[in-house]
Amino acid sequence: MNKYDVIVIGAGNGGLSAAATTSIAGLKTLVLERHNLPGGSATSFVRGRFEFESALHELCDLGTEENPGTVRKLFDQYDCRMDWYLEDHLFHLIVPGHTDVVLPTGIEPFCQAMEKAVPGCYDSVKALMDLGRTAVEAQAYAMSPKASKLVMMTKYADFLRMAGATTRQGMNALGVPEKAQYILETYWCYLGAPADDLDFLTTVQMIYKYVVGHPGQPADKSHRLSLTLADTILRHGGDIWYNCEVSKILIENGKAKGVIVEGKEIRADHIIANCSPSTVMGRMIDPSIPRPEYPLKLANARHTALELETMYVGLTRSAQELGIHDYSTLIMSDEDPDLQFQKANGKDKGVFIANCLNCMIPNASPKGTCTLFFTTFGDEKFWAGVKPQDYYKVKEARMKDWVDYYEKCTGITIRPYIEEITFASPATFCRYLNSPNGTPYGYQVTWLDNIINRLTSMDKEQIYKNLRLTGAACENIDGYNLCYLNGNIQGRKTIQDAKEDK
Template sequence: MDGPDRFRVLPTHSFDVIVIGAGTGGLTAAALLSQRAKRVLVLDQHSVPGGNATVFSRKAYRFDVGLHYLGGCHPNGLIPRILRAAGAEPVIFEEMDPDGYDILIFPDFVFRVPKGIEVFRERLQKTFPEERRGIDRYCVLLRSLEQILREPAHPVKTPWILLRSPLLLCWANRSFGDFLQSCTTNPRLQAVLAGQHGNYALPPSRASLLVGAGIAEHYLEGAYFPRGGGQVISDRLASAIEAAGGKILLKSLVQQILVHNGRAVGVRFESPYLGFQEVQARYILSNADIKETFLRLVPDGVLRLQTKERARHWEMAPALFVTYLGVRREALGNRLTRSNYWIHSSYDHEIQYRQAARGEFPEAPSVYVSIASLKDPMDDAHAPKGIVNLQLMAVAPSQPEAWGLSAEEMHGSLYRRNTLYRKHKEAFGKRLIELSRAVFPRLHEEIVYQEFATPLTHSRYTLSTGGTGYGIAATPKQFLFGRPEAKTELPGLLLCGASCRTAHGIAGVMMSGLRAASVILGPRLITETLGKANTISSS
């Protein structure tokens, strides 16, 4: 039986809450609110809900857009708890290889990142026996971060936790690279500890310590992949919204937030089916790109000049290039575990980011390899029988000029026809394939399908600034209190998403949706959703 019409039907023009953007944060907030009797409308310009947590199909392949692995998915974990509170049907999470969910490949050695801080510490000390003291120091920090991440239901306690951890208190506003330098001067060990930098798309010298070590700790409790891919989470949340009486309207581009008497009261949107429409609500919750929200959607003259100037100068996280492949299973050789691969051509993680920031194509970028067919073996929709669904990702320039494009060509999708753009896209995609042969020597011989996506592709589908999927760059200056909270200076306007204080990633944006919903429903929602703080991270 067909579900509700998500394109042509707008039953009313008055709601309690309007959510701009059907990304994971927006869907989470909308589901939590709908389950608690709020009349919610979710608007999104794309044809499917989910933002980065979507899939797309090509022939017999199904590729994930932005979800490649998750932490916090054990039965009592953060993500299952929020999904339950949102009224979503259960999602099955497949655990990745606990002996090496991330495999770091360097020119002269390999390091498998295992589940558990203590196992991780022992493996590091076995690999680097002369660095025991620095490794212990790093793991003390991970334990302190683990304590903070156990208390997301009680954000007020965070400053007191910092006071209980002198190490965290001293380094909370410093870079990840600075802290690593305080632990060790060994470039190989530093490269291992920052070897998953693609998870926050910043080099160690520029990443906040809290994001670099915090994301590492997040996965050390166990890494998972949702059975069926990222779209399953989005679909479960969308169904929960509709089952509770909420409305989702797709192919609906919000043009402006409506403001009356100093309060956000509605939005104006355009749909190919409904034309221009205006809808009203007591609260407007923007899950859209943060710069898009403050600099375009809110009318001029509403926000303070300082607020707009701050938004204008926010540095966004670098964007990623993706090579989507279907390869014959023989290409994997004996590498058949449920693992990600991080292929590093050197110990220096900095150069590639400097090159991308200058609008250059990195010569030897780190390549992240995700193999959905191995992480989710029960689902045969990822690729035809005997073929493996594989993705290669690396940081890339987001400036249109780097791709041979003018600003005028960026309106709409005509830029894709530009000969120079296509040439650059093909060349960089093949460069990632070549670099990946360090792990899969026969990869280039076994390809049966390939497709490339640039930062410009990502921007076209998600309307994100520069094509980033990570929001505001997680630098020390732009982390924690350097990021916006759910409430804004404009009454009635709330925020959620990757640029908020809870940071990026599925867990981060779900928390942002929970925080935003709690502004409307009251702070008890967080405690009721997550329960006692000391059980949040227990396995």
């Protein structure tokens, strides 16, 4: 029977970050991963001569070398050195018949571009950027050991006001014109919650971090992030076992004591599970062991977030030859994000995202070629009605429809140049992520169930002593950068738990 200080279940973003944190601190750490490689969503795959980015649209809060953001600092802390590419434009937004705008990075260029798109909005958008800076500073201070309530109530008085308002309420309070609000809220789809549901604090921080920190990517796709984190764990004495699925978490006298893998017991003083709380309580704990009331009620009260569909296309022409100039193009069915969200739950494409990695990283595919990565939300009812024998036929029809839609909305022809094309349904995500319904978003975010509320109740949500959770369903919600940060938080919490145990 093996014995470790820490066992981390799952080598996804949160799990790798947590394991890097504990192994660097000197705790004997074991990562157990059911797949044959690390990363979860942060990976890539090959079709023909193309290597496709699996899921990362862009990293938020990366920052520049001179002015690093939280993510760059975290990877430097892990001694994960890599080449980063930054994009000078946020996105190209197309709402057919209504909006066609490209927004740049940098506060002043961004505000000027917004003013050009919506005359008269400059002052309110600049005020939004000022609030974004305040929000980022305040949250960093609130999470520091020296934080005091007095400073939070005086210097950062607006912080909690932002957390207690919806995005729509906050925008209205600043006097942001409606059309400008719709453009500013374009990134809602990266969190899976529209303006009437998402808290203003999360929205304003996200916009600010993209504008100031630039969207970014590692040179070798997101799998490089996973490989460097795995290397950090190994270099600091940790172990990673692949093809090892944890079936049970052992709880004894209210404490986590180990796991069961393929019928074998592995003991550890502390467990970090990169899993949904619903999965942990529903499948991984012996049914005879009582679940604590608060975490159980919370998990039952929350809703599983949206599902995704993706399509990957390898083309025999370069992006320049095809007329593709923007890394990230978002095609929205309606101006109003709340209507986009409603359609995201049905058969219509409320949100359609097209990413051309070659616009950010020129050598992301073989010379003279480029790749496109399409994303929209999945229709749960639609896929539930697809018979197994029709699955591939339905995917083929879906791919034809998506190509037609992209060409119609952008005026860019790609069909004659398709060399490779493949499609991932919600079932694909379910198979690889092992999350409820295959959602990469965790639980549906609301303005009442936001990052601040989750962080302040973090310890109350702990299911059992010495068992901590990380990943998209936890405190920092979804998103690559937030999962890395949450893994770091849970790793540091576990280090503190270990000290207290001694």
